[in-house]
Amino acid sequence: MESSCEESKTPNWDVSLLEIRDRLSEFAEVRGWTQYHSPRNLLLALVGEVGELSEIFQWKGEVAKGLPNWSTADKEHLEEELSDVLLYLVRLADVCGLDLGQAALTKITKNARKYPVARS
Amino acid sequence: MESSCEESKTPNWDVSLLEIRDRLSEFAEVRGWTQYHSPRNLLLALVGEVGELSEIFQWKGEVAKGLPNWSTADKEHLEEELSDVLLYLVRLADVCGLDLGQAALTKITKNARKYPVARS
Amino acid sequence: MESSCEESKTPNWDVSLLEIRDRLSEFAEVRGWTQYHSPRNLLLALVGEVGELSEIFQWKGEVAKGLPNWSTADKEHLEEELSDVLLYLVRLADVCGLDLGQAALTKITKNARKYPVARS
Amino acid sequence: MESSCEESKTPNWDVSLLEIRDRLSEFAEVRGWTQYHSPRNLLLALVGEVGELSEIFQWKGEVAKGLPNWSTADKEHLEEELSDVLLYLVRLADVCGLDLGQAALTKITKNARKYPVARS
Numbered sequence: 133m134e135s136s137c138e139e140s141k142t143p144n145w146d147v148s149l150l151e152i153r154d155r156l157s158e159f160a161e162v163r164g165w166t167q168y169h170s171p172r173n174l175l176l177a178l179v180g181e182v183g184e185l186s187e188i189f190q191w192k193g194e195v196a197k198g199l200p201n202w203s204t205a206d207k208e209h210l211e212e213e214l215s216d217v218l219l220y221l222v223r224l225a226d227v228c229g230l231d232l233g234q235a236a237l238t239k240i241t242k243n244a245r246k247y248p249v250a251r252s
Numbered sequence: 253m254e255s256s257c258e259e260s261k262t263p264n265w266d267v268s269l270l271e272i273r274d275r276l277s278e279f280a281e282v283r284g285w286t287q288y289h290s291p292r293n294l295l296l297a298l299v300g301e302v303g304e305l306s307e308i309f310q311w312k313g314e315v316a317k318g319l320p321n322w323s324t325a326d327k328e329h330l331e332e333e334l335s336d337v338l339l340y341l342v343r344l345a346d347v348c349g350l351d352l353g354q355a356a357l358t359k360i361t362k363n364a365r366k367y368p369v370a371r372s
Numbered sequence: 373m374e375s376s377c378e379e380s381k382t383p384n385w386d387v388s389l390l391e392i393r394d395r396l397s398e399f400a401e402v403r404g405w406t407q408y409h410s411p412r413n414l415l416l417a418l419v420g421e422v423g424e425l426s427e428i429f430q431w432k433g434e435v436a437k438g439l440p441n442w443s444t445a446d447k448e449h450l451e452e453e454l455s456d457v458l459l460y461l462v463r464l465a466d467v468c469g470l471d472l473g474q475a476a477l478t479k480i481t482k483n484a485r486k487y488p489v490a491r492s
Numbered sequence: 493m494e495s496s497c498e499e500s501k502t503p504n505w506d507v508s509l510l511e512i513r514d515r516l517s518e519f520a521e522v523r524g525w526t527q528y529h530s531p532r533n534l535l536l537a538l539v540g541e542v543g544e545l546s547e548i549f550q551w552k553g554e555v556a557k558g559l560p561n562w563s564t565a566d567k568e569h570l571e572e573e574l575s576d577v578l579l580y581l582v583r584l585a586d587v588c589g590l591d592l593g594q595a596a597l598t599k600i601t602k603n604a605r606k607y608p609v610a611r612s
Contacts (some may be wrong), residue, residue, distance in 0.1 A: 144354030145270040153265055155360050160281070162369050168431050171315040174530060175306065176430035178337075179539050182302050183423010188414035191408050194290040194554045198349040207348075210371050211355035214345050217298075218356050219330065225334050228327075230320040234264035235331035236338050242277050292412060296550035297433045299419050303543010310536035311528050337560050385510040393505055395600050402609050411555040415546065418577075418578030422542050426535065435531040440590040447588075451595035454585050458539075458596050461581070465574050468567075469558040474504030475571035476578050480515050488521050 149222060149233040156223050169227050178220040185213040269353040276343050289347050298340040304323060306335040389462060389473045396463050409467050418460040425453040509582060509593045516583050528589050538580040545573040 160166045188210055189195060199207060225232035280286045308330055309315060319327060345352035401407045427433060428450050439447060465472035520526045548570055549555060559567060585592035 134337055143275055144357055145351050146268050147270075147353035148266050148268045149358055150265040150267075152360070157362065158464045159364065163367060169321070170317065172309055172312075172536070173431055173433065175309055176426045176532070176535070179306065180300060180423045180427035180430055182299060183420045183426065186299065186423065187420035189292055189295055190420055191413055193291075193410065193413065197290065197347045199291070203444065207350065210348065211345075211350050211352075212359055213351065213363075214341065214348075214352055215356045215359035217341055218352065219359065221334065221337055223332075224286065228330065228334075229318045230327065230331050230334065231265050232331075232334055233267035233336065236272055236335045237264055237267055238323055239335035240272070240279065244279065247283060289552065292416070293551055294551065294585055296412070296415070296546045300543045300547035303540045303546065306536045306543065307540035310540055310553065311533055313530065381589055384597055385513055385591050386508050387510075387593035387597055388506050390505040390507075392600070398594055399600065399604065403607060410557065411559070412549055412552075415549055415563070419498045419542060419546065422539060424609065426539065429532055429535055432532075437587045438564065447590065450588065451585075451590050451592075452599055454581065454588075454590065454592055455596045455599035457581055458578075459593065459599065461512065461574065461577055465571075467557045468570065468574075470571050471505050471569065472571075472574055472578065473507035476512055476575045477504055477507055479575035480512070480519065481581065487523060 149236075152219070152222050153226050153232075156219060158225060160223070167229060169223060171228055174220055174224040174227060178217060178224060181213060181216040181220055185210075185217060188213060269356075272339070272342050272353075273346050276339060277346060280343070289343060291344060291348055294340055294344040294347060298337060298344060301333060301336040301340055305330075305337060308333060389476075392459070392462050393466050393472075395461060397466060400463070407409060409463060411468055414460055414464040414467060418464060421453060421456040421460055425450075425457060428453060463473060509596075512579070512582050513586050513592075516579060520583070527585060531562060531584060531588055534584040534587060535578055538577060538584060541573060541576040541580055545570075546575060548573060 160169055188206070199210075202210075222232060225235075280289055308326070310356075319330075342352060343356075400409055409485075428446070439450075442450075462472060520529055548566070559570075562570075582592060584593075
């Protein structure tokens, strides 16, 4: 079926930062982990995950877009590490009381003004 | 107006990763920057932004949740750096051909199984 | 014996960057690993080790100087991760053809000029 | 003079970690900065410098050993960032009360056992 094929291409990219934030917040709450989620603890956890992300790429030399030669296992490993970075980033913004979604949209607009499209 | 007041509290946490992805993709496209957006280039750019994020916190000692004593300028600086990390992370996942939203939800579910809530 | 006690305190802090550089260079050479030691590969390996270093500190809150409450095992783990960062840093400078020792001394002198000691 | 020529090739790679440690320790002492040099503050400062190091390499694609096409200014910038990482790393080990030189030599020996040289 065409529609399901198209759906399977981007079904969840469509998740909102709000949903991720709320699921993480509840996750920490029910486990009694909020006490450990200070800003600097979360920041160092984020740095740790960026390290794991880098390790995936470290001995590979330049990597082509779309990862044409990567195994499914390697891609799943990469998805996990990208996710871990995202989850700590969202959680860090949340405990800092900041609106990461709003901030991201503001930054995109600011970048657009900073780097105007050249007219031919 | 009350409703607008409440709206202004979390209007954009509700942005989807898909919208951010598409805006970044178009941003790079119209500026002819896609040629520079190889996976490892974007990864190093991400590491650079994590460094800038860390610099904000480096001499502060432990930081309280909600950043009670931070100036508006410091909070805006933090929002910018958090955003920069997010934007490169989303862009990196996109050029790798991975669905970061789906991956994040999958990871949250996996973590929930890995760390079950203790029953009283 | 006093002298041995004093010796055991700082026996090897006295190692030179040159010795570390040469041992790493020979290590890579005899194992046929120099082909993998491109600047960006080594940089990403360094970032990976900084991540592992951060993971040691991530859930601890503020940590006192001298690590008074740390176990011997935790201290040895920390020594390993600090070393891994150092080894990749020295190796990165070496493959870039730069003199890290000279550069470090130059930077210390530059910092001394930038931040003069306040006179009472 | 031949000897001076050879000397000028690697005059300061020969600096010891002990000398760097002691100069940094005195630097912080006379400026009243030791109060800010807690382990986690220094670790975040280190991460900040690793970010600046990564920024130098971020849009370059793969980089050849010896940096054949880099300007003198770019090489000096790289030397500064490599140095900054080293200085914070040495300082972090020092305030943790650890012997980074000994630890590095121990790690090299451990790696040699872990990755034995293949015999032909």
